[in-house]
Amino acid sequence: MRPGQAASIVLSVLVLSLGAARPADADLTAFVGSNATPANRPVRGLAVGFALVVLGLEFELSDTASDASAGAPGLRTGSVNVFAQTPFGISGLQFYATVGAGAYQEEGGGLLDTSGATNVGGGVKIAVAGPIRMRLDYRVFSLRGSPQHDTHHRLYAGLNIGF
Numbered sequence: 001m002r003p004g005q006a007a008s009i010v011l012s013v014l015v016l017s018l019g020a021a022r023p024a025d026a027d028l029t030a031f032v033g034s035n036a037t038p039a040n041r042p043v044r045g046l047a048v049g050f051a052l053v054v055l056g057l058e059f060e061l062s063d064t065a066s067d068a069s070a071g072a073p074g075l076r077t078g079s080v081n082v083f084a085q086t087p088f089g090i091s092g093l094q095f096y097a098t099v100g101a102g103a104y105q106e107e108g109g110g111l112l113d114t115s116g117a118t119n120v121g122g123g124v125k126i127a128v129a130g131p132i133r134m135r136l137d138y139r140v141f142s143l144r145g146s147p148q149h150d151t152h153h154r155l156y157a158g159l160n161i162g163f
Helices: 003-020
Strands: 025-035 041-052 055-064 074-085 093-108 111-129 132-143 151-162
Touching: 025 055, 025 132, 041 074, 041 151, 055 093, 055 151, 074 111, 093 132
Parallel strands: none
Antiparallel strands: 025 041, 025 151, 041 055, 055 074, 074 093, 093 111, 111 132, 132 151
């Protein structure tokens, strides 16, 4: 075999491999739930994610209402998360685990704090019909800086649409 033929074969295999690669999946989630620290308060948010089979990247924004009577500040977060998920649904359930970092702004009780945050959690996407899924998620946020509460626990349910 001549050197030119070997290079052609390697190039052909590479092109065919790239052509057979699965395209990236994307989804959008609108969610509502509860932030349980230091008292239950409503949270709402939006997330958009992109996945290549098992690993993916998600961008998320959330807003937790304040409750002055419970001494619970409002909390806004923005984060970039990396997740690992089952490569396909199992009986209509697709499980995932996530870890991420971003920023937060906590406001209430005369305090305004903005700094960095990390989060870790997981959940499940439940097939409903076609590209529509329900998403259940639990996250633990660790706030840096000088927040009123260092750790926040959030549970939410959301409508997830794949595209």
